[in-house]
Amino acid sequence: MTESRSSYYEVLRVAVTATDKEIKVAYRRAARTAHPDHGGDAAAFRQVTAAYETLIDPTRRKAYDRSYAAGTAGRTAGAGDSEAHFDAPAAGSHASATVHRPSTPRNTAGDPALYLPPYDSAAFEAAGTVPLIPFSQASQQVHGMPRKRGIFGAEARIQREMRTVQLITRQVLPAIPAARLVNGLQSPADNSHIDHALMSGYRLALIGSMLLPKGAYAWDGQTLNHGGRSIAPPQLAHVVRAMQDIFPELNVTGWTVIHSPDGNLHEPVIDRHRRTSGAGETVQVVNAAGLVRGLKHFLSSGPTPNTVNVPILARLLRGMH
Numbered sequence: 001m002t003e004s005r006s007s008y009y010e011v012l013r014v015a016v017t018a019t020d021k022e023i024k025v026a027y028r029r030a031a032r033t034a035h036p037d038h039g040g041d042a043a044a045f046r047q048v049t050a051a052y053e054t055l056i057d058p059t060r061r062k063a064y065d066r067s068y069a070a071g072t073a074g075r076t077a078g079a080g081d082s083e084a085h086f087d088a089p090a091a092g093s094h095a096s097a098t099v100h101r102p103s104t105p106r107n108t109a110g111d112p113a114l115y116l117p118p119y120d121s122a123a124f125e126a127a128g129t130v131p132l133i134p135f136s137q138a139s140q141q142v143h144g145m146p147r148k149r150g151i152f153g154a155e156a157r158i159q160r161e162m163r164t165v166q167l168i169t170r171q172v173l174p175a176i177p178a179a180r181l182v183n184g185l186q187s188p189a190d191n192s193h194i195d196h197a198l199m200s201g202y203r204l205a206l207i208g209s210m211l212l213p214k215g216a217y218a219w220d221g222q223t224l225n226h227g228g229r230s231i232a233p234p235q236l237a238h239v240v241r242a243m244q245d246i247f248p249e250l251n252v253t254g255w256t257v258i259h260s261p262d263g264n265l266h267e268p269v270i271d272r273h274r275r276t277s278g279a280g281e282t283v284q285v286v287n288a289a290g291l292v293r294g295l296k297h298f299l300s301s302g303p304t305p306n307t308v309n310v311p312i313l314a315r316l317l318r319g320m321h
Contacts (some may be wrong), residue, residue: 004203007069007315008051013129016065016314019136020056025088027052058089065318066186068246108199113178114307132151132314141173144183144320146195147219160209161195163259163288168198168207171292176200176299178306185218185319195234198295199312203302204250205295211259215269219285224258224270233258237282247312251302254283257291265289 009016012026030048034040054060079104100216117123119135131138146161154243178200185194196207210233215226223230236254244252266287286294299305 109305111306201305
């Protein structure tokens with residue numbers, strides 16, 4: 001991987017949680033090495049300078065973080081791998097098809113979490129690098145919590161998002177130790193937010209939440225129909241496509257979970273009506289029980305579901321609002 005593909009944090013060899021003081025110290029160290037007067041080259045020095053100017057400015061750093069700027073995610077396969085494992089793309093994406101080495105055993109989702117790259121202090125010291133995020137942070141299964149943003153409907157939104165967090169925390173995360181739930185991401189497609197992102201291995205689920213009365217709803221791929229009334233769920237398809245383009249090594253899907261007022265996981269009932277031939281299933285609309293079943297199957301059926309890809313997790317955490 002060339003330096004031009006590295007993130008600014010990797011260029012300066014600092015963690016994404018680095019303070020201004022740590023960034024300044026890292027810049028002076030990197031600048032001495034990269035400067036042409038000390039045996040470096042002009043291109044490397046320009047990159048070090050650009051990294052410093054971006055990360056030392058709070059406004060520019062926030063914008064950079066929320067752009068999910070590319071790093072070396074997906075290129076950190078374990079020792080002995082000649083190529084990274086990456087999953088088949090979601091319907092309608094332009095990502096590469098499934099690739100995995102036939103001789104590589106398929107790990108089960110219930111196995112203890114493995115980290116790529118491993119948290120090996122000797123290896124980091126030999127390479128002159130630092131972990132992008134501390135192990136204490138990488139080992140957490142839940143990152144961030146729903147919080148107020150905007151003015152209208154904040155309390156109701158927080159309540160339904162909290163239901164989703166509790167549902168995933170209690171019924172999905174214990175079954176998949178490597179799964180990481182990140183709440184409140186900036187959408188790369190517009191100025192909105194992604195309620196929840198759940199990643200394990202090389203699969204990423206983007207999840208939105210709704211609260212609707214009990215009953216039977218028909219989902220036709222665009223709207224929920226109930227009693228002659230049409231309800232449009234959160235618009236996730238364009239966000240899924242944008243995140244798939246940013247993370248081509250992942251299989252990115254979208255889910256909207258419909259909660260019932262009384263907390264019954266099997267209500268409301270969501271019936272899927274026949275859709276237009278050839279339409280891609282970019283986003284699935286399900287009740288709480290359907291979300292649990294669907295997420296467990298989606299995450300556990302991917303390649304190496306017991307791995308935590310640290311560079312990708314670091315990029316997601318940088319994108320939190």
